Amino acid sequence: MSSFFTTPASQKKRKRDDDTSASVKKKKLTAPGPAPKVSKNRKSQAAIDESISGSGSEDDGPRRKASDEEQLSSSDSESEDETGAQRRLRLAEQYLENIKGETETVGFDAEDVDRDLIADRLKEDVAATKGRLYRRIASTLDFSAPSVTSFRADTQTTTSIAVCPPYVYTVSKDITLIKWELPTPPQPPPLSKKKKKTKPSTKPPPPPRRRPIKLLYTRGNPHESRNPKYEHHTAPILAVAASADGKFVVTGGADKRLIIWSATDLKPLRIFTQHRDAVTGLAFRKGTNQLYSSSKDRTIKTWSLDELGYLETLFGHQDEVLDVAALALERCVSVGARDRTARLWKVVEESQLVFRGGGGGGGGTSEKRRPEKHNRAVTNGDMAAPPLKSYAEGSIDRVAMLDEETFVTGSDNGGISLWSMHKKKPVFTVPVAHGLDPPLKPEEAFAEAVPDLKAPGEPQPRWITALATVSYADLILSGSWDGWVRVWKVSEDKKRIEKIGVLGKGSFEETNGQNELGEADGGWDEPSKGIASRGVINDIEVFERGEGDKVGLCVVVAVGKEHRFGRWKTHQGRNGAVIYDVPPNMALEAATNGETQEDGNTNKEQSQG
DSSP, X not given: OOOTTTSOHHHHSOOOOHHHHHHHHHHHHSOOOSOOOOOHHHHHHHHHHHHHHTTTOSSXXXXXXXXXXXXXXXXXXXXXXXXXXXXXXXXXXXXXXXXHHHTOOSSOOOHHHHHHHHHHHHHHHHHHHHTOOOBOOGGGBOOSSOEEEEEOOSOSOEEEEEEETTEEEEXXXXXXXXXXXXXXXXXXXXXXXXXXXXXXXXXXXXXXXXXXXXXXXXXXXXXXXXXXXXXXXXXXXXXXXXOTTSSEEEEEETTXXXXXXXXXXXXXXEEXXXXXXXXXXXXXXXXXXXXXXXXXXXXXXXXXXXXXXXXXXXXXOSSOXXXXXXXXXXXXXXXXXXXXXXXXXXXXXXXXXXEEXXXXXXXXXXXXXSOHHHHHHSOOTTSOOOOSSOOOOXXXXXXXXXXXXXXEEEETTSOEEEEETTOSSOSEEEXXXXXXXXXXXXXXXXXXXXXXXXXXXXXXXXXXXXXXXXXXXXXXXXXXXXXXXXXXXXXXXXXXXXXXEETTTBOTTTTTSBOXXXXXXXXXSSOOTTOSSOSEEEEEEEEEXXXXXXXXXXXXXXXXXXXXXXXXXXXXXOSEXXXXXXXXXXXXXXXXXXXXXXXXXXXXXXXXX
């Protein structure tokens, strides 16, 4: 019995029927019949083609509009026909037209001004996409007359501060986390066309609120250190950070804990105990909920707050990691205290760049040993020359990023160093940025009833205890225990740090710089009047607020009687925080407006002539 599997392969092939083949031949041999019917789409397309071809004649009827589907098909065919170079040219022309619409000037139409504005905008867009410094805001702000407001609670030394406008978060050594609401800056009343007749009131208008409002408050218990289920810190809180979307607040403390809080009600969401020592610094990646934490266990850890989970650990430092900073790219910069290195971590590439410090802070023991090139670098115009004494860098304590390739560090020898990722040594260093402390008095150094009158030791530089920058801008703020927040800017060639002034007191010349001992004005032995930030400046946070050309700067400073890491020295002052509202430079704005009006008038006269 035959089956499919037993039949030979020649018989398995299917044969075409004769009827089907004959019908195919008949179709080919038959005479052509009437033309097939044309579909409606083809008719409409033919009508459109006829209207386009006969657009020059006046006798044709009204033109018919193409449907949306036909327009899309025509645009697709055009995009398919154009080459890559033509497409790039078309996109560039569209981009330039959009920029022209955004940069239209009122009052005159000058091609030169338009060309300059478009060129500046193109440069800014390229720098922004590459993460480079492109904003020059230091000259547009008036640092001599900011409005100063201090606020405090009944707590110990404020160790760190975080800002997510309009809220401020402060932490202190007594395991306290407080949420504050910042006051909004006063705005001018709107201009109304019709003025209503109202009786003049005898009462003066109420003054605007200046002090922040205390909203929420939570405090830990140091006696719960052996309780693993306790949902709070049990030792001083050393760092705090707030996410940009306003959902999370993160704190790290000396109890090795990293706690994620809900920003709305300050309730703990998750507690991490992966660090083996105190958490010293926190930084969010700009625009995301990715977090970097530094610790005294010599590691940096990355976290994802969207999943409330741990990602990875970065190893490399040989000593305690005291601070960390980050911007938009997936990388961070950390400083390793007494290993005297700053490390830029490329998280995606799983690599790191090591920058080694340990210099003398821009000084030399004598003028002969000091290089002439460096001698010119540390001298800023008519400012006082740096001291001859060299102070070795023992520890790098602070770091802040200017852009993705440039950052600044602060050290225990009072030096502020500018770094570039293309060089392993600092590009520029400001020595003894906050002056020197006077030497100890004989009665403080000796226990004898009649101590030696010769003062022991020498004046020592004040450490850089706080450092802050404005993202992708040329502005740097530094703090120590001299009572002043000092303002610096990066030069246009990114090779120098230049002095601007002291926040709230004007320029360095007004504070007379340093005295014979190199002690900056505002030292605690002879405190000068007008000091707002009395104590140790443990942290600085900066953000911009305002609209249009009237954009000011809000600087929030954490102040305490002690350093955030120890109690080896107590300074005069109060535990709390200070707010500086820096207004825009109105004189500069008026001058630029006058110049633009003059240019517009000259262009009008030239066009009329």
